[in-house]
Amino acid sequence: MKAKIAIVGRVNAGKSTLLNALTGQDVAIVSPQRGTTTDPVRRAYELLDYGAVTFIDTAGIDDNSELGKQRMQKTARAVEESDLVLFVASKSGLDSFENNYINALEQPFIVVYAPYDVEQLLTQIRETLMSEVLMPPPFYGEKLASGDTVLLVCPIDSEAPAGRLILPQVQAIRAALDIHATAVVVQVDEVEAAIERCKPRLVVTDSQAFAEVKPLVSTGVALTSFSILLAHQKALPNVYEQGLKAVDSLKRGDRVLIIEHCSHGVSCEDIGRVKIPNLLSARLGFEVSFDIIAGRDPLPADLTAYSFAVQCGGCMVERTPIVRRIVKCQRAGLPITNYGMLLKQLL
Ligand SMILES: Nc1nc2c(ncn2[C@@H]2O[C@H](COP(=O)(O)OP(=O)(O)O)[C@@H](O)[C@H]2O)c(=O)[nH]1
Numbered sequence: 013m014k015a016k017i018a019i020v021g022r023v024n025a026g027k028s029t030l031l032n033a034l035t036g037q038d039v040a041i042v043s044p045q046r047g048t049t050t051d052p053v054r055r056a057y058e059l060l061d062y063g064a065v066t067f068i069d070t071a072g073i074d075d076n077s078e079l080g081k082q083r084m085q086k087t088a089r090a091v092e093e094s095d096l097v098l099f100v101a102s103k104s105g106l107d108s109f110e111n112n113y114i115n116a117l118e119q120p121f122i123v124v125y126a127p128y129d130v131e132q133l134l135t136q137i138r139e140t141l142m143s144e145v146l147m148p149p150p151f152y153g154e155k156l157a158s159g160d161t162v163l164l165v166c167p168i169d170s171e172a173p174a175g176r177l178i179l180p181q182v183q184a185i186r187a188a189l190d191i192h193a194t195a196v197v198v199q200v201d202e203v204e205a206a207i208e209r210c211k212p213r214l215v216v217t218d219s220q221a222f223a224e225v226k227p228l229v230s231t232g233v234a235l236t237s238f239s240i241l242l243a244h245q246k247a248l249p250n251v252y253e254q255g256l257k258a259v260d261s262l263k264r265g266d267r268v269l270i271i272e273h274c275s276h277g278v279s280c281e282d283i284g285r286v287k288i289p290n291l292l293s294a295r296l297g298f299e300v301s302f303d304i305i306a307g308r309d310p311l312p313a314d315l316t317a318y319s320f321a322v323q324c325g326g327c328m329v330e331r332t333p334i335v336r337r338i339v340k341c342q343r344a345g346l347p348i349t350n351y352g353m354l355l356k357q358l359l
């Protein structure tokens with residue numbers, strides 16, 4: 013997915029100037045006139061050693077002109093869809109309005125002070141985009157390379173939607189195309205013949221059919237499921253590993269924040285509300301308290317009240333909401349891990 017980078021800041025901070033400097037083109041109108049940039053201006057750019065990105069130049073966040081309200085809504089939408097924010101400081105230090113604005117951001121940001129070095133800034137942008145937080149790992153990891161064949165087992169049963177594939181199946185096909193591998197798509201009945209004919213390096217099955225498919229896959233051919241591949245996409249192993257270290261410095265009465273991404277995960281409810289609290293107090297030998305947020309609940313305003321956060325595997329959501337919560341916790345200095353990693357440590 014093409015990374016989007018919003019350029020935001022006060023009116024006349026030099027946002028359009030920055031866009032022009034970064035892309036080396038006069039794409040955005042620069043002027044001392046307040047409110048020169050009205051609608052967000054998008055500019056595709058090939059970031060060296062990374063790939064295509066889209067810069068989005070926006071109207072000021074403090075545009076109080078007549079049209080300002082509408083512009084600020086458009087800016088907010090541009091920010092919402094962005095992976096990274098370049099915040100252009102209006103002076104050599106941020107004022108409290110600017111500080112509040114960046115603290116409320118849910119994505120990583122880079123504060124840009126004039127004068128800046130364009131090359132250094134591009135390097136900083138590239139490094140941020142390539143950090144674990146913003147860079148989903150390759151869909152197939154090490155399991156598949158260019159020229160390989162992957163066999164995708166997609167049962168068309170009563171649960172399958174009419175006339176189309178489900179998202180993980182589509183993603184798996186797309187990811188194979190991206191790396192110039194060959195994807196072959198079959199139902200369970202065709203697995204044996206397809207393996208014989210196509211000699212896949214990897215078989216990916218719907219998890220419901222795992223038991224049925226397993227005996228059909230000969231040794232030497234790797235077998236996994238769509239849900240396992242998707243779970244890997246959403247995991248941030250280094251962030252979680254780091255967060256996990258906080259378990260052993262928890263003190264009596266500390267508060268732990270449990271973050272669930274869906275509001276109806278029956279088995280997750282068990283893990284977050286029963287299993288983890290029990291295992292954690294057994295491990296620590298004393299009680300800590302738990303607050304749980306679920307679904308679209310916002311994170312608590314004061315994250316510094318917590319000593320440890322654990323989020324679910326996010327099986328029902330995309331990577332972005334997971335990442336955004338991680339970024340906010342990290343910014344508040346709150347160690348964060350996920351259910352899987354914590355259970356592994358506690359069991
Ligand atoms: N002195 C100085 N002026 C700047 C700088 N960047 C932009 N400007 C000027 O500030 C005015 C507003 O710049 P512009 O990029 O349109 O601001 P925007 O409203 O944030 O897009 C223009 O007259 C620019 O020439 C800078 O780094 N230093």
Ligand SMILES: [Mg+2]
Pocket residue numbers: 027028029040041042048049069070071
């Ligand atoms: Mg502008």
